[in-house]
Amino acid sequence: MNYGRNIGDLEEQQPVDSAFLITVVLIAAMFLTGWQVYDRELAERGRAAIGAVYYLTSGHFLSTLFENWESEFPEKAAYVMFTAFLIQRGSAESRDPDEPQDQDDDAPGSNPASPWPVRSGKLVRWLYSYSLGIVLVLIFLGTIFLHLTFSWEKANAEALLHGQPQVGYWEHLGEAEFWFESFQNWQCEFMSTGALVVLSIFLRFRGSPESKSVSAPHSKTGK
DSSP states (O other), rough: OHHHHHHHHHHHHHHHHHHHHHHHHHHHHHHHHHHHHHHHHHHTTTTOOHHHHHHHTTTTHHHHOOOOOOOOHHHHHHHHHHHOOOTTTTTTOOOOSSSSSSSOOOOOOSOTTGGGGSSSOOOHHHHHTTTHHHHHHHHHHHHHHHHHHHHHHHHHHHHTTTOOOOHHHHHHHHHHHHHHHHHHHHHHHHHHHHHHHHHHHHHOOOOOOOOTTTSSSSOOOOO
16 A cells, blocks of 8 residues: 555645635634624614524525625636736746746647546537636626625614615615625735735745745746
8 A cells, every 4th residue: 555645645635625624613603603793683682592593594694604705706716817818027926928838738639637628529628728717707606696695684684673674685786785795805805816916026935836936036927
């Protein structure tokens, strides 16, 4: 048995596994703290506390969850697509325009280990060649829908607590509060991406794939 290879495979999986584990832990922490906040708000209005299952499916929790997910995917989609066409000289986050891109070698049969879409027809191969950006955009649109749906539910639950009239689904889409929730998250994501692109020109972090080598000149573009 090749123990060295097995250990190496585990090490390669650790970043992904760790990211999902941290995500689950943080969602659980968000759920517990959000539940406490919501029960306190209900108590202030003379209402009974709610159970964990009810809160887990409530607009108060799910609206906030998908609002944050929504903010991540437009930035990721834009990053993937813009870096295919735009160049930032000196940035570790930019491709080097003077070097050929190996991902452009998608000729059928050029590599027998290639994914099956590469060996399929032109349309399938073309869709696959942009599939990362396409899927990220679709996930973004899905999170907007989920944010809108549960934000609408949350707004109507709050209106009920205050004895106010309910609002329609499409009426809620036009509310400033819904878009305020979206824009406040989108702006911070794009700002942090822009900061990473620029700071990677001048700063280094040894061992990180997001950084150029420590001795690389500032003018070097790409990793």
